[in-house]
Amino acid sequence: MSSFSRQMRLSSSLIKRLHRTTRSFTTTEGHRPSIVHKRSLDILHDPWFNKGTAFSMTERDRLDLRGLLPPNVMSPEQQIERFMVDLKRFEVIARDGPSDPNALAMWRILNRLHDRNETMYYKVLIAKIEEYAPIVYTPTVGLVCQNYSGLFRRPRGMYFSAADRGEMMSMVYNWPADQVDMIVVTDGSRILGLGDLGVQGIGIAIGKLDLYVAAAGMNPQRVLPVMIDVGTNNDKLLKDPLYLGLQEHRLDGEEYIAVLDEFMESVFTRWPNVIVQFEDFQSKWAFKLLQRYRNRYRMFNDDVQGTAGVAIAGLLGAVRAQGKPMIDFPKQKIVVAGAGSAGIGVLNAARKTMARMLGNNESAFDSARSQFWVVDAKGLITEERENIDPDALPFARKVNEAGRQGLREGASLVEVVRQVKPDVLLGLSAVGGLFSEEVLEALKCSTSTRPAIFAMSNPTKNAECTPEEAFSILGENIIFASGSPFKDVDLENGHIGHCNQGNNMYLFPGIGLGTLLSGSRVISDGMLQAAAECLAAYMTEEEVLKGTIYPPISRIRDITKKVAAAVIKEAIEEDLAEGYRDMDPRELRKLNNEEIVAYVQNNMWSPEYPTLVYKNE
Ligand SMILES: NC(=O)c1ccc[n+]([C@@H]2O[C@H](COP(=O)([O-])OP(=O)(O)OC[C@H]3O[C@@H](n4cnc5c(N)ncnc54)[C@H](O)[C@@H]3O)[C@@H](O)[C@H]2O)c1
Ligand SMILES: O=C(O)C[C@H](O)C(=O)O
Numbered sequence: 054m055s056s057f058s059r060q061m062r063l064s065s066s067l068i069k070r071l072h073r074t075t076r077s078f079t080t081t082e083g084h085r086p087s088i089v090h091k092r093s094l095d096i097l098h099d100p101w102f103n104k105g106t107a108f109s110m111t112e113r114d115r116l117d118l119r120g121l122l123p124p125n126v127m128s129p130e131q132q133i134e135r136f137m138v139d140l141k142r143f144e145v146i147a148r149d150g151p152s153d154p155n156a157l158a159m160w161r162i163l164n165r166l167h168d169r170n171e172t173m174y175y176k177v178l179i180a181k182i183e184e185y186a187p188i189v190y191t192p193t194v195g196l197v198c199q200n201y202s203g204l205f206r207r208p209r210g211m212y213f214s215a216a217d218r219g220e221m222m223s224m225v226y227n228w229p230a231d232q233v234d235m236i237v238v239t240d241g242s243r244i245l246g247l248g249d250l251g252v253q254g255i256g257i258a259i260g261k262l263d264l265y266v267a268a269a270g271m272n273p274q275r276v277l278p279v280m281i282d283v284g285t286n287n288d289k290l291l292k293d294p295l296y297l298g299l300q301e302h303r304l305d306g307e308e309y310i311a312v313l314d315e316f317m318e319s320v321f322t323r324w325p326n327v328i329v330q331f332e333d334f335q336s337k338w339a340f341k342l343l344q345r346y347r348n349r350y351r352m353f354n355d356d357v358q359g360t361a362g363v364a365i366a367g368l369l370g371a372v373r374a375q376g377k378p379m380i381d382f383p384k385q386k387i388v389v390a391g392a393g394s395a396g397i398g399v400l401n402a403a404r405k406t407m408a409r410m411l412g413n414n415e416s417a418f419d420s421a422r423s424q425f426w427v428v429d430a431k432g433l434i435t436e437e438r439e440n441i442d443p444d445a446l447p448f449a450r451k452v453n454e455a456g457r458q459g460l461r462e463g464a465s466l467v468e469v470v471r472q473v474k475p476d477v478l479l480g481l482s483a484v485g486g487l488f489s490e491e492v493l494e495a496l497k498c499s500t501s502t503r504p505a506i507f508a509m510s511n512p513t514k515n516a517e518c519t520p521e522e523a524f525s526i527l528g529e530n531i532i533f534a535s536g537s538p539f540k541d542v543d544l545e546n547g548h549i550g551h552c553n554q555g556n557n558m559y560l561f562p563g564i565g566l567g568t569l570l571s572g573s574r575v576i577s578d579g580m581l582q583a584a585a586e587c588l589a590a591y592m593t594e595e596e597v598l599k600g601t602i603y604p605p606i607s608r609i610r611d612i613t614k615k616v617a618a619a620v621i622k623e624a625i626e627e628d629l630a631e632g633y634r635d636m637d638p639r640e641l642r643k644l645n646n647e648e649i650v651a652y653v654q655n656n657m658w659s660p661e662y663p664t665l666v667y668k669n670e
């Protein structure tokens with residue numbers, strides 16, 4: 054078969070799936086029309102309203118589009134078919150390495166579609182999320198951020214720089230949408246495991262919001278990616294003549310906080326109901342800003358809180374995969390490599406979960422601490438550590454206790470694994486290959502019947518190990534999860550080693566959507582816990598026993614709906630829910646579980662072209 058006919062076959066199978074997965078994508082009169090205040094070329098240049106060749110003849114007449122488009126009116130399915138031929142030329146599984154140019158080429162093609170026709174873009178993304186999430190999100194988004202100055206064509210989102218101090222309150226009115234539901238903001242200081250990428254980090258905010266639209270059904274007209282450019286400490290970018298951001302060192306201390314404070318005040322003044330997700334801030338600021346804002350604003354930190362929930366769900370899955378009840382979780386010995394925003398977030402949440410299972414009192418909380426061994430760049434953290442980070446202090450091992458185990462301050466990861474014989478080895482270190490052959494060999498001494506490895510660092514090259522390495526050294530009786538997507542491993546004995554993707558994408562969209570629809574003014578620990586428990590309970594006993602502890606990404610819209618419903622339910626129980634639009638809090642309280650899920654479903658946006666009607670402003 055020629056490559057062209059193969060492409061056409063692939064395209065037509067996609068088209069069939071598109072027909073099946075969504076009811077209608079037509080400009081039918083059955084849908085409520087959208088009012089536009091522009092006509093003619095202004096519409097074609099507006100990705101929120103543009104339908105390209107799918108504008109019907111009556112719409113072309115009504116909106117002064119006649120003569121501005123080729124005469125043949127295409128159906129949305131035909132439009133996608135044409136688009137797919139272009140995209141499929143680069144069909145590869147997107148991974149770092151030799152396929153980078155292909156992954157970037159696919160990102161470019163998708164990005165151009167995003168720029169000209171958002172409805173069609175999200176139609177494609179939702180229908181083929183498994184294939185294109187690795188392009189618009191992790192791992193390719195990392196590569197995109199690294200190359201953003203060269204890839205930048207049309208601006209997307211808003212930029213606030215240190216030079217805008219005193220102006221932000223008026224600047225927010227430059228954004229065209231009167232309603233914004235969701236902001237993802239970064240300062241670019243720690244993009245995935247790639248370090249300080251300065252202004253180029255905007256790519257991650259865009260990628261996260263793509264998932265808000267595709268997975269949570271947020272309306273793309275009401276999401277806003279934001280970059281806070283307070284400079285960069287990346288020497289390469291400071292010297293690069295093509296760099297798009299401020300070429301000065303990062304602001305620090307009070308000056309930095311003043312910029313963030315002004316930004317938060319400005320966006321919440323214009324959009325009082327917005328939710329702000331903090332993303333990829335270096336650990337130094339991630340915790341401080343979370344503490345500063347979480348009781349004042351509707352905000353959360355995805356790397357600290359979203360990751361924690363996903364890890365808890367995975368850790369509980371790993372217990373079930375051993376054939377044990379979840380309540381056995383407090384017996385697990387867990388070695389964590391990495392004590393940054395993500396690692397500490399996971400440790401705190403795991404300790405609290407154990408404590409709850411042990412009786413939810415102070416002594417339970419205290420004893421849960423001894424289940425964790427934390428290794429950072431300087432080795433095992435003990436109370437002997439000089440200038441210990443206060444966030445890591447609660448997890449520092451007591452010197453005597455470490456000594457009894459044959460360990461000391463600064464012991465290497467391999468020594469720790471050898472001595473502790475952990476049930477779980479979890480990496481959030483951003484160091485690719487940290488789980489070396491030696492470390493994996495040491496894990497063979499694990500006292501678990503089914504050891505679990507979480508190589509959660511991103512993107513692909515930063516994963517602490519690959520699934521091939523883990524399965525080939527430890528055999529098939531392990532649980533494996535990674536932050537970036539990897540293929541399952543053929544174990545060559547007729548069995549498959551399952552690779553789970555342990556990524557916060559399974560929670561942040563549902564946390565945001567649930568918060569929005571509950572109308573809660575803050576995002577409580579209980580709401581985050583409810584999200585994690587929902588994800589943990591999502592997998593069936595049978596799936597978990599087969600080693601599948603997270604759902605496939607093709608189910609992300611369904612899991613997000615359920616997570617959002619769990620968040621709403623908890624907000625109601627904590628008396629935080631203030632309602633959303635027509636749904637007032639009293640009515641919200643009357644809904645049963647199924648009705649809450651239906652309420653979420655009914656408020657999820659789907660990519661369908663509305664009929665456009667012009668109205669003079
Ligand atoms: N899978 C997910 O959902 C998810 C979520 C959040 C973060 N992450 C990933 O986690 C990684 C870390 O993020 P962060 O914000 O915590 O970063 P960070 O830079 O704040 O923390 C990194 C930590 O790793 C430690 N470290 C460095 N070298 C080490 C070594 N050789 N051995 C052991 N520890 C070492 C550092 O001391 C530090 O404590 C990133 O790669 C990020 O992409 C993944
Ligand atoms: O962005 C991701 O894929 C997960 C996480 O937020 C990260 O920072 O790595």
Ligand SMILES: [Mg+2]
Pocket residue numbers: 245332333355356
């Ligand atoms: Mg992140």
